[in-house]
Amino acid sequence: MSDCGEAACYLAEWYLPELTEQCVDDLVARLDAAAAAATGEGTPVQLLLTVSVPSDEVLYGVFDAGSQEIVSRTCVAAGAPHQRLSAKVGTRIRHDVHDVATVCRPGRISPH
Numbered sequence: 001m002s003d004c005g006e007a008a009c010y011l012a013e014w015y016l017p018e019l020t021e022q023c024v025d026d027l028v029a030r031l032d033a034a035a036a037a038a039t040g041e042g043t044p045v046q047l048l049l050t051v052s053v054p055s056d057e058v059l060y061g062v063f064d065a066g067s068q069e070i071v072s073r074t075c076v077a078a079g080a081p082h083q084r085l086s087a088k089v090g091t092r093i094r095h096d097v098h099d100v101a102t103v104c105r106p107g108r109i110s111p112h
Helices: 022-042 068-077
Strands: 008-013 045-053 058-065 084-087
Touching: 008 068, 022 045, 022 058, 022 068, 045 068, 058 068, 058 084
Parallel strands: none
Antiparallel strands: 008 058, 008 084, 045 058
16 A cells, blocks of 8 residues: 555544543554554555544544445444544645654644
8 A cells, every 4th residue: 555546545533522642642553553453464454644633622534445444444443433434535645744743743843
């Protein structure tokens, strides 16, 4: 899979009251583990990125997968069934950002 090239991108949404950085980190770890397990069993799926909006109590996740069903099963396996899933969304994922993990952390100013 290469950033939605061969499969398609899907946008999952979770509505999470009291959305915190720790909550996001925990959920992403569970989603990554579930995606790795599915991929290891022959069903490729990858969580490409997440965007959290604490003021709206929402977390978005973009997945690269062969179908909506694969994304849904991955979310359920992670213990985080999505509240909404949009099919075949268009994405523009930049590859020239040097430190994506810290560029957009709350309270941080990007050095780029």
